[in-house]
Amino acid sequence: MLAIKLKRIGKKHQPSFRLVVSEKRSKVTGCYVEDIGWLNPKSKEFKVNVERANYWIKSGAQPTDTVHNLLVRAGAIKGPKIAVHAKSKKAPAQPAAETAVLAEAAVKVKEIKEEKIEQAAQEASAE
Numbered sequence: 001m002l003a004i005k006l007k008r009i010g011k012k013h014q015p016s017f018r019l020v021v022s023e024k025r026s027k028v029t030g031c032y033v034e035d036i037g038w039l040n041p042k043s044k045e046f047k048v049n050v051e052r053a054n055y056w057i058k059s060g061a062q063p064t065d066t067v068h069n070l071l072v073r074a075g076a077i078k079g080p081k082i083a084v085h086a087k088s089k090k091a092p093a094q095p096a097a098e099t100a101v102l103a104e105a106a107v108k109v110k111e112i113k114e115e116k117i118e119q120a121a122q123e124a125s126a127e
Helices: 050-058 065-074 098-125
Strands: 004-008 018-023 034-039 045-047
Touching: 004 045, 004 050, 004 065, 045 065, 050 065
Parallel strands: none
Antiparallel strands: 004 018, 018 034, 034 045
């Protein structure tokens, strides 16, 4: 299955991308079937060969979410944009005070469980 995706080119800290048609499972940096445009995210410039993009979409190539939004902006596809969310960062670590309170609570729970076990053992031996 073919896909229209972004292939990163450019130097470190100077990203630029090519819009390419390639096999969906192939590496992004690997070979591709056709180059249909480019994107410079820093200057927010892009160029898409709309005719070729429409040809590949009609041939069954599926654009990624970001490429879909670019094609909507270029007018190659009609319809709404797809919400593309950035990867979420890990949750911040809890402050030391909260960690200490949680540790104390865990110790208390453990003590209560041990007391209940001892009481149950005493009741069983009394009978």
